[in-house]
Amino acid sequence: MAETALEGLKVLDLTRYIAGPQCTKLLADYGAEVIKIEKPGEGDPARRLGPFPNDEPDPEKSGLFLHLNTNKKSITLNLKSEGGKRIFKSLVADVDILVENFSPRVMPELGLGYLELEQLNPRLVMVSISNFGQTGPYRDYKAAEITSWAMGSRMYSTGHPDRPPLKLAGSVVQYLAGTNAAAAAMSALFGSLATGEGQQVDISIQECLLGAVDNNLLSHQYDHEVNRRQGGRREGTYPMGYYFANDGFFQLQGPSVRHWPRIVRALGIEELEDPKFSDPATRTQHHGDFDAIFYPWAIVRTKGEIVQMAQDAKAYSAPLLNMEEVVNNEHHNSRGFFVEVEHPIAGKFKYPGAPIKFPQTPWGVRSPAPTLGQDNIEIYCGRLGYSKSQIVTLRQQNVI
Secondary structure, three states: OOOOOOOOOEEEEEOOOOHHHHHHHHHHHOOOEEEEEEOOOOOOHHHHOOOOHHHOOOOOOOHHHHHHOOOEEEEEOOOOOHHHHHHHHHHHOOOOEEEEOOOOOHHHHOOOOHHHHHHHOOOOEEEEEEOOOOOOOOOOOOOOHHHHHHHOOOHHHOOOOOOOOOOOOOOHHHHHHHHHHHHHHHHHHHHHHHHOOOEEEEEEHHHHHHOOOOHHHHHHHHHOOOOOOOOOOEOOEOOEEEEEEOOEEEEEEOOOHHHHHHHHHHHOOHHHHOHHHHOOOOHHHHHHHHHHHHHHHHHOOOHHHHHHHHHHOOOEEEEOOOHHHHHOOHHHHHOOOOEEEEEOOOEEEEEOOOOOOOOOOOOOOOOOOOOOOOOHHHHHHHHOOOOHHHHHHHHHOOOO
């Protein structure tokens, strides 16, 4: 039995920043050999993005890069040089999957589009990740995380109705697209193995968000309503949102009237048994009355106490945790989710672990993220047959 789920799979990685590296990280962490190609002297631009230990920028210490590139090998290669293109083509000939997240025009302009590469490797699966996909009026548009939220209608409905729209924090869409791309790569690989014919997989970051169907799309289709911002308060729907306990915030919600008995049972507040709170015909008039009872009750209890009371009554509730609380959370640690990885330059830090568990072929960090070009000798000499003197010449010619 293989030691890892994707043992024997060969992947060529032409990705940068987040979405592409997230795709190849999943493949690498589950056992594929991933060779990351980086620009000589610069590398993946994510190397210049923080956080950095002690807030001191260093291309070998970027927390973002170190997280997204575990278990990968790094070589440097200038794809704009003729020598670099020849080397790249020789690498493509012997891999199963190529992942790239350049603008759609880049690979064809380099003479390295799928039509050219499939001539070298007919079974090649080429996964192309871009902001808006390989076709369409927006295919060459620049975009960032906020662009996806703005153009996907999510921002339009996030925030308070009397204030501007809000983007959710972080790079959620980038990670979503990368995860979708990894799944798509494996699906296409099954087709390649079955037929001997590869294909180019077109991943639109924007469409990955749009494909995560939510009530905005459904409401528009069913009743033609334009989504709107409702904030954290919806008259007649309570409790709903985030509230103060005496040690932080907690979330509690009763999304419909049928959940109200659970809320009453969880809170144990006799006044809430009044029919004016449970009757749909009257409860919209008494949101303020509920607040006047609930807020004083919550502020003298801890979020842990409130959440446990709600869970015991089968009501929806959770504490709002900061990052320190998440890292020290007993549930995550009981499952061994976080892992410590020691990097030769950055040092030892804790990172997110396996998003999916395969008991027979477990996830694992076999090596930390690579330093820039650390595997040049192994790949160019050991695999492609170049001599060390040729490597020196290639460096001098700015090919690698």
